[in-house]
């Protein structure tokens with residue numbers, strides 16, 4: 001929901017002329033004004049529409065304002081709906097109390113001062129808008145945390161499979177060979193088996209290393225973002241066959257704050273994982289541009305492109321990967337954008353006001 005998505009304000013009065021007056025007074029709030037000529041009509045509207053605030057006359061012929069408030073409050077959905085009573089007669093404290101007991105929220109007396117009416121109505125309208133925004137955000141959060149949990153499960157499953165099918169198999173083979181060696185007499189055959197077993201153990205060590213490095217690349221802390229990216233891109237090309245390139249501007253790229261380097265690395269990792277999983281691209285290009293007061297990262301592929309709603313980052317069309325990239329960008333005060341490049345997709349992250357953590361630079365050559 002955007003910052004000012006209109007909310008509904010229900011005005012209830014048996015006199016059409018008064019409704020018109022309120023309408024004129026409230027026009028500049030730029031909300032949806034809904035009119036009802038009786039309590040009954042108001043109830044019908046309430047049942048069909050999401051109303052932020054009800055503005056009602058205390059004295060109406062069929063059902064008076066207090067009665068109407070009582071009926072409204074009985075409905076669970078409207079227990080918190082804000083009600084502003086307008087009263088032509090002087091309200092005693094007892095009357096006010098009666099109103100509050102029914103959950104009324106505010107009073108305004110006649111003659112109605114337009115500024116006062118607008119101020120009261122806009123406070124409730126704003127509250128309602130905030131409540132709706134919060135509801136939307138909560139829904140989104142719940143959806144994401146469910147997806148996060150299943151993404152975590154999926155990652156564990158992948159990790160378990162890699163351990164079992166890769167390292168587990170290699171170690172099992174090495175063990176069989178070692179056990180066999182116990183029975184073997186000394187000689188060339190035994191030496192060969194030792195050599196093979198040693199190679200198998202080497203492969204297992206290599207796998208452990210690359211798995212652990214993918215989980216947290218040590219180069220990131222030591223050599224910085226550029227070294228880690230170069231290592232990751234090379235590995236990606238080896239694993240997937242997708243040609244990758246890294247373009248740094250300026251070529252002598254400065255070291256950045258550690259949190260920023262880590263976030264940038266994870267964003268590239270996620271974006272390239274998507275390139276591999278979804279794009280059918282042959283090439284992917286990572287560009288990092290350091291401007292005077294900002295940092296621009298882009299990951300471009302020449303694959304099949306993304307759906308428009310995904311590029312717009314609409315909830316429901318993006319998964320944990322894109323939401324995660326967006327969150328990382330937001331945490332750094334930046335913004336994530338996705339574009340369909342026809343052909344291909346570009347993921348861009350713009351981080352304003354980047355403060356380099358150290359003055360040292362590293363050379364790309």
Ligand SMILES: Nc1ncnc2c1ncn2[C@@H]1O[C@H](COP(=O)(O)OP(=O)(O)O)[C@@H](O)[C@H]1O
Pocket residue numbers: 274275277278279301303304305306307310317318319320321322323345
């Ligand atoms: N580079 C890309 N090329 C084509 N489609 C993409 C690309 N990146 C993302 N997508 C689309 O966006 C969707 C959401 O991505 P993401 O949030 O990472 O979740 P997931 O990868 O788990 O599906 C993907 O399912 C895919 O359809």
Ligand SMILES: [Mg+2]
Pocket residue numbers: 270273274319320321322
């Ligand atoms: Mg993904």
